[in-house]
Amino acid sequence: MTAPLIEVRNLEVSFPAATGRLTALRGVDFHVNAGEVLGLVGESGSGKSLTMLSIMGLLPPSVQVTGSVRLDGEELLGQSERALRRYRGRRIAMIFQDPMTSLNPVIPIGDQIVEAIQIHQPQLSRRAARARAVDLLAQVAIPDPQRRAGQYPFEFSGGMRQRAMIAMALANDPELLIADEPTTALDVTIQAQVIEVMERLRRERGIGLILITHDLGLVAGVADRVAIMYAGRVVEQAATSEVFYRPRHPYTRRLLASLPRFDDDVDRLATIEGVPPSPARRPPGCAFAPRCLETIARCTADDPMPRLVGASTVACHRADEVPA
Amino acid sequence: MRALGTLRRMGLPMIIGGLIVLFWVVVALTIDLWSPYDPFSIAGRRLRPPSEAHWLGTDALGRDVLIRTLYGVRHSLPIALLVVVVSSLGGALLGAIAGYVGGKTDAVIMRLVDITLSFPAILLAMAVTAALGPGLGNAAIAMVVVSWPVYARLMRAQVLTMREREHVEAAIAAGAGRVRVLTRHILPLCWSPVLVNATMDLGQIVLLAASLSFIGLGALPPTPEWGQMIAEGAVNFYQWWVALGPGLAILSVVLGFNFLGDGLRDLLDPRSP
Numbered sequence: 001m002t003a004p005l006i007e008v009r010n011l012e013v014s015f016p017a018a019t020g021r022l023t024a025l026r027g028v029d030f031h032v033n034a035g036e037v038l039g040l041v042g043e044s045g046s047g048k049s050l051t052m053l054s055i056m057g058l059l060p061p062s063v064q065v066t067g068s069v070r071l072d073g074e075e076l077l078g079q080s081e082r083a084l085r086r087y088r089g090r091r092i093a094m095i096f097q098d099p100m101t102s103l104n105p106v107i108p109i110g111d112q113i114v115e116a117i118q119i120h121q122p123q124l125s126r127r128a129a130r131a132r133a134v135d136l137l138a139q140v141a142i143p144d145p146q147r148r149a150g151q152y153p154f155e156f157s158g159g160m161r162q163r164a165m166i167a168m169a170l171a172n173d174p175e176l177l178i179a180d181e182p183t184t185a186l187d188v189t190i191q192a193q194v195i196e197v198m199e200r201l202r203r204e205r206g207i208g209l210i211l212i213t214h215d216l217g218l219v220a221g222v223a224d225r226v227a228i229m230y231a232g233r234v235v236e237q238a239a240t241s242e243v244f245y246r247p248r249h250p251y252t253r254r255l256l257a258s259l260p261r262f263d264d265d266v267d268r269l270a271t272i273e274g275v276p277p278s279p280a281r282r283p284p285g286c287a288f289a290p291r292c293l294e295t296i297a298r299c300t301a302d303d304p305m306p307r308l309v310g311a312s313t314v315a316c317h318r319a320d321e322v323p324a
Numbered sequence: 325m326r327a328l329g330t331l332r333r334m335g336l337p338m339i340i341g342g343l344i345v346l347f348w349v350v351v352a353l354t355i356d357l358w359s360p361y362d363p364f365s366i367a368g369r370r371l372r373p374p375s376e377a378h379w380l381g382t383d384a385l386g387r388d389v390l391i392r393t394l395y396g397v398r399h400s401l402p403i404a405l406l407v408v409v410v411s412s413l414g415g416a417l418l419g420a421i422a423g424y425v426g427g428k429t430d431a432v433i434m435r436l437v438d439i440t441l442s443f444p445a446i447l448l449a450m451a452v453t454a455a456l457g458p459g460l461g462n463a464a465i466a467m468v469v470v471s472w473p474v475y476a477r478l479m480r481a482q483v484l485t486m487r488e489r490e491h492v493e494a495a496i497a498a499g500a501g502r503v504r505v506l507t508r509h510i511l512p513l514c515w516s517p518v519l520v521n522a523t524m525d526l527g528q529i530v531l532l533a534a535s536l537s538f539i540g541l542g543a544l545p546p547t548p549e550w551g552q553m554i555a556e557g558a559v560n561f562y563q564w565w566v567a568l569g570p571g572l573a574i575l576s577v578v579l580g581f582n583f584l585g586d587g588l589r590d591l592l593d594p595r596s597p
Contacts, residue, residue: 056497089499096497101490106512115508116498168498 110149338587344580415475
């Protein structure tokens with residue numbers, strides 16, 4: 001068996017704070033194989049984006065990151081800024097959440113893509129880079145790419161900007177693409193276009209994709225595997241169908257239950273009472289226990305570690321006893 | 325059509341300011357071609373009130389006040405331009421470094437800014453000129469010394485705001501190095517308040533240069549420099565016209581640049597309608 005494309009092991013991230021250090025990520029484990037889509041799901045503040053920023057080495061030096069992040073077997077954590085720069089944008093590319101603010105407003109789109117290319121391929125002539133930029137725009141279904149390349153971001157619609165961002169991320173043929181809520185800022189029809197583009201790239205180029213989102217519908221449609229995050233930990237991880245048909249963590253079940261359905265007329269949507277605990281006030285036992293409806297005595301005393309149950313990795317004491 | 329639209333957006337004050345500045349620039353460039361008198365030689369009887377031959381009268385030596393005033397712009401404008409270009413570029417560069425690098429570098433540069441700004445500008449400029457010796461060149465150096473800190477502060481604040489923009493993080497995530505991030509992704513978004521301030525400063529520097537000359541630290545006689553001319557006119561109290569010409573000149577230039585700067589701010593500020 002070959003090594004996974006990216007393998008994250010026991011990733012911990014902590015911030016300096018007035019009262020000592022706050023641990024925001026507490027042992028995150030997952031991996032993504034080439035050509036695979038991992039859906040990373042969780043509420044705001046559960047640590048999704050933080051996980052991605054630590055993979056990219058984008059966190060400020062005051063933040064302590066421990067554990068292991070291996071790209072094709074190569075350790076990324078602890079590498080120098082200089083060394084990391086050779087990975088960023090070339091082997092791992094990232095698509096940011098908000099296409100409105102993630103492009104430089106004063107540089108034409110085409111030039112921004114040319115720049116992304118030339119950072120990693122300085123030997124390429126400007127003309128060749130330009131041709132490649134236009135080609136990339138065409139690949140993400142931007143009409144009239146030649147003319148569009150000369151336009152500024154404000155002349156693009158939201159969906160086109162997001163696709164331009166994808167074009168930029170693909171500039172150097174990355175092996176891994178991290179998309180941080182790539183469709184949250186877009187309306188539904190545009191979402192479909194963007195997803196279609198990413199789906200095609202995975203098929204045709206076999207790149208690995210980490211899709212950060214809180215859109216479970218999107219995950220169900222696109223992802224091969226799903227990792228559910230809660231309070232800085234992956235609480236459940238399995239193949240997408242496993243997670244949707246046999247959710248083993250109470251949090252996953254409640255998340256799924258809170259989804260509105262087309263075929264069912266309900267007055268109130270199911271909610272999960274309460275809010276996720278902040279890193280400063282995490283309960284001693286399971287972080288989800290205060291909001292959980294299925295707690296036993298052990299839950300408030302003993303923090304459950306992720307373990308293999310059936311085909312899923314779950315962090316719950318009762319994972320094997322409650323069949324959904 | 326596009327030019328017309330821009331003209332309409334500029335508004336009246338900016339157009340007036342632009343015309344005033346344009347007037348002085350044209351005068352500075354062409355005065356040799358049409359001036360009826362030499363600014364240094366005696367053109368008529370001394371201390372005559374305004375007349376048909378001398379529209380703003382003559383000064384204590386019998387030189388034409390209007391012509392000397394018009395010639396004066398050849399000293400004021402280039403000096404102001406030089407001082408503003410040097411201090412805005414220098415100050416902005418230091419401010420950008422302070423904001424981007426942070427830490428000790430930031431602390432050192434910004435304390436220097438605080439110290440400089442803790443003196444009244446005119447006093448510090450006087451002290452520096454006095455130390456270097458009178459003359460327009462030294463006055464220019466002194467004016468650079470007093471005017472760079474504002475640019476450093478402006479630029480630092482801009483850089484601190486812009487570096488948090490998401491596209492900066494996106495550029496870093498694309499593998500861009502520090503220098504590239506600063507020069508391509510931060511600085512191009514920072515210059516508009518600096519430009520506005522520089523435009524306004526042009527007028528202020530003209531005024532400051534005139535002040536230094538007025539107290540004898542700037543231009544030396546017989547240079548037709550406005551501050552210097554007002555100083556000469558102040559002696560002849562009852563011959564009000566001697567000081568009137570250069571006084572009006574300073575007023576119009578400062579007003580012109582302020583209008584221009586105000587208009588520029590409205591034009592460059594994305595929040596204005």
